[in-house]
Amino acid sequence: MSFLGADPAEAEEFLARHPEVEAIDIVLMDPNGIGRGKVIRRHELPSLYRDGRHLPSSILGLDVTGEDVEETGLVWQVGDADQRAWPVPGTLVPMPWTDPPRAQVLLTLHGLDGSPSPHDPRAALARQQAALAARGLHPRAAFELEFYLLDPQPGPDGRPRPAACLLDGRRGGQIQAYGLEEADGMQPLFGAIYRAAAAQGLPLETLISEYAPGQFELTLHYRDDILRAADDLVMLKRLVRAVARRHGVEACFMAKPLAGQAGSGMHLHVSLADREGHNVFTETPDGPAGAIAPTLRHAIGGLLETLPDSMLLLAPHANSWRRFVARSYAPVTACWGVNTRDAALRVPAGPAKARRVEHRVAGVDANPYLVGTAILAGILHGLDTRADPGPPTQPGEEAPSCEPLPPDWRSAMAEADASQFLTAALGEPLHRSFLAIKRAELARWESTVTDLDYALYRHTV
Ligand code: GLU
Ligand code: MG
Numbered sequence: 001m002s003f004l005g006a007d008p009a010e011a012e013e014f015l016a017r018h019p020e021v022e023a024i025d026i027v028l029m030d031p032n033g034i035g036r037g038k039v040i041r042r043h044e045l046p047s048l049y050r051d052g053r054h055l056p057s058s059i060l061g062l063d064v065t066g067e068d069v070e071e072t073g074l075v076w077q078v079g080d081a082d083q084r085a086w087p088v089p090g091t092l093v094p095m096p097w098t099d100p101p102r103a104q105v106l107l108t109l110h111g112l113d114g115s116p117s118p119h120d121p122r123a124a125l126a127r128q129q130a131a132l133a134a135r136g137l138h139p140r141a142a143f144e145l146e147f148y149l150l151d152p153q154p155g156p157d158g159r160p161r162p163a164a165c166l167l168d169g170r171r172g173g174q175i176q177a178y179g180l181e182e183a184d185g186m187q188p189l190f191g192a193i194y195r196a197a198a199a200q201g202l203p204l205e206t207l208i209s210e211y212a213p214g215q216f217e218l219t220l221h222y223r224d225d226i227l228r229a230a231d232d233l234v235m236l237k238r239l240v241r242a243v244a245r246r247h248g249v250e251a252c253f254m255a256k257p258l259a260g261q262a263g264s265g266m267h268l269h270v271s272l273a274d275r276e277g278h279n280v281f282t283e284t285p286d287g288p289a290g291a292i293a294p295t296l297r298h299a300i301g302g303l304l305e306t307l308p309d310s311m312l313l314l315a316p317h318a319n320s321w322r323r324f325v326a327r328s329y330a331p332v333t334a335c336w337g338v339n340t341r342d343a344a345l346r347v348p349a350g351p352a353k354a355r356r357v358e359h360r361v362a363g364v365d366a367n368p369y370l371v372g373t374a375i376l377a378g379i380l381h382g383l384d385t386r387a388d389p390g391p392p393t394q395p396g397e398e399a400p401s402c403e404p405l406p407p408d409w410r411s412a413m414a415e416a417d418a419s420q421f422l423t424a425a426l427g428e429p430l431h432r433s434f435l436a437i438k439r440a441e442l443a444r445w446e447s448t449v450t451d452l453d454y455a456l457y458r459h460t461v
Helices: 006-017 044-049 055-060 120-132 180-185 187-200 226-246 293-316 321-325 366-387 409-418 420-426 426-447 451-457
Strands: 023-029 035-042 053-058 082-087 094-095 102-110 139-149 204-209 215-220 250-252 267-272 336-338 345-347 357-358
Touching: 006 044, 023 044, 023 082, 044 082, 053 102, 053 139, 053 357, 055 102, 055 426, 094 187, 094 226, 102 120, 102 226, 120 139, 120 226, 120 366, 120 420, 139 226, 180 187, 180 204, 180 420, 187 204, 187 226, 204 426, 215 226, 215 267, 226 250, 226 366, 267 366, 293 336, 293 345, 293 357, 293 366, 293 409, 293 420, 293 426, 321 409, 366 420, 409 426, 420 426
Parallel strands: 023 102, 336 345
Antiparallel strands: 023 035, 053 082, 082 102, 094 102, 139 215, 139 250, 139 267, 204 215, 267 357, 345 357
């Protein structure tokens, strides 16, 4: 075993097992959850595991367009200095859809002294995981991935539209929730997705045709290690996008790609295991039927209290905010409930030993490492303060204590900026650089004259 858990034997064994692999994508997830890196040749892989690989810190200071945000302090203030990236153990996998064959490995960024970069979102999640572990608690977690399959060519109105069925070119255009015909029509693509996921060791489970034409959901089996659950999600997203592209279809992970249709969420299911592996969210056996365990109540209370502070991580883009529409299965208030999808935080029905909270607020456009960071920090806050979530919302109504979510991106930015909770959760450097990136994106958004400006005003006012 060498530095930081990167074992050169992992690289050697992989290369021996995969003589066909010519090159490897080395992938660092930036604060927006966009994978960036290099494509190295096969002979360069062992040295990545032995010595790490220099990458500039400015990768963690880019906006969504890939442009430097100087205000992060990660660009010219530090001379765009190199830091050292190390592979994440266990994430070196083939990309079976590539020809000539390539592989990929996830990276984390470190200082030249080996300390984790305080700007790396994965390191922030690792810190929250460690804070819970120090209390003898271990999160089990799984993300859900909702997304659209779009036609790469615009529709007759010049706008994006759902992809035609791959089997026969049919265009349904109907919602067809849980539609098995719709899932079957995309079988050539989903077959390839499941084969690629198996080759990558991703615990991919259920496929659902979701609540909109062209919208699908894939679920992942939970992991005992939430870092691994987040790695699964980013790997699955890369895989789906790349395999869809090779089938002539565009996988779209915007939170709200089509006005008037459902948005796409990235729900996170979390429970906490104690040192013996028992789920501490399970009701005490002597409690009344339907009781909620005190730890789960406190966790939910903490998540609700910290939701306004965390919204910018859960809904990080201008488009994210279009998803929060009442009766669209996306939350509009900070409330919790048992077995009701009206709630931002849902306690799903099911066996007591699998009791968990489903956090339904994040859009699929969010960075899963930051989503996990906000949620673990919220749970910790709730446990430490013995937070009380108040009464659960009942199906069809909102509990009196329900607070509205922040109304928009700008308000969420202000809440995040002023939040001591979020500063502590992310660590001061990442809090500063993430907000600098978001402010730069907001400035771009607000200074752009859009097509809608022209459509509404050009010939009218
Ligand atoms: N698409 C909904 C969202 O944006 C969620 C639908 C569901 O409950 O699975 O969160
Ligand atoms: Mg869903």
